[in-house]
Amino acid sequence: GENVEQHPSTLSVQEGDSAVIKCTYSDSASNYFPWYKQELGKGPQLIIDIRSNVGEKKDQRIAVTLNKTAKHFSLHITETQPEDSAVYFCAARSTDTGGFKTIFGAGTRLFVKA
Amino acid sequence: NAGVMQNPRHLVRRRGQEARLRCSPMKGHSHVYWYRQLPEEGLKFMVYLQKENIIDESGMPKERFSAEFPKEGPSILRIQQVVRGDSAAYFCASSPQDSSEAFFGQGTRLTVV
Numbered sequence: 001g002e003n004v005e006q007h008p009s010t011l012s013v014q015e016g017d018s019a020v021i022k023c024t025y026s027d028s029a030s031n032y033f034p035w036y037k038q039e040l041g042k043g044p045q046l047i048i049d050i051r052s053n054v055g056e057k058k059d060q061r062i063a064v065t066l067n068k069t070a071k072h073f074s075l076h077i078t079e080t081q082p083e084d085s086a087v088y089f090c091a092a093r094s095t096d097t098g099g100f101k102t103i104f105g106a107g108t109r110l111f112v113k114a
Numbered sequence: 115n116a117g118v119m120q121n122p123r124h125l126v127r128r129r130g131q132e133a134r135l136r137c138s139p140m141k142g143h144s145h146v147y148w149y150r151q152l153p154e155e156g157l158k159f160m161v162y163l164q165k166e167n168i169i170d171e172s173g174m175p176k177e178r179f180s181a182e183f184p185k186e187g188p189s190i191l192r193i194q195q196v197v198r199g200d201s202a203a204y205f206c207a208s209s210p211q212d213s214s215e216a217f218f219g220q221g222t223r224l225t226v227v
Contacts, residue, residue, distance in 0.1 A: 006156075034215055043205055043218035044117075044157065087158055101170055102147075102216070104156040 001026040006105025019077045021108045023090035030092040038087045080112045118219035135191040139159045139208030146189040151203045196226045
């Protein structure tokens with residue numbers, strides 16, 4: 001069945017450093033890849049997404065890259081700040097079939113040390 | 115425009131009781147999705163509903179779990195005869211159409227004692 005693998009499960013960086021989270025997906029029909037940030041006790045919040053017709057997207061300190069051939073996509077956070085500490089989830093979904101079954105990775109717990 | 119509203123935020127049930135979780139989607143959104151999150155794990159898809167229709171329930175356990183999204187009122191996820199393994203956070207998300215990004219609620223944390 002469909003699967004999304006996410007690495008690493010835990011990531012600790014110094015404030016100001018960059019953080020990179022990587023995901024791979026199995027369903028070749030996937031064409032939409034959102035990233036969510038979840039803070040303790042809260043629901044996931046969409047922070048950035050990318051569609052299969054682009055290879056890279058950037059929004060201030062956050063960027064995502066997508067390699068459809070290799071079925072890899074990554075989240076890059078530059079100049080990390082303590083408030084970036086949270087759990088980050090990648091996800092993959094196909095929007096072609098008219099359904100909605102987003103498959104999530106297991107999450108990466110990011111710690112940004114001040 | 116209020117976000118996705120879920121209630122209650124916390125729910126404690128004894129084994130064998132019923133749990134009812136409610137989700138009011140964002141204004142103008144007609145698509146609702148339910149996810150379950152176990153501690154330290156990702157979100158697992160359960161069911162996708164449009165008004166009065168279940169579109170995809172492939173992630174729902176075959177027994178004890180049901181979901182509805184009536185013409186009027188919130189979407190309801192119902193768990194009958196709860197067991198300890200049902201303890202989890204249940205998240206609802208909504209979107210205006212199935213090709214758009216989904217917005218999540220704050221979740222209902224169910225504890226079965």
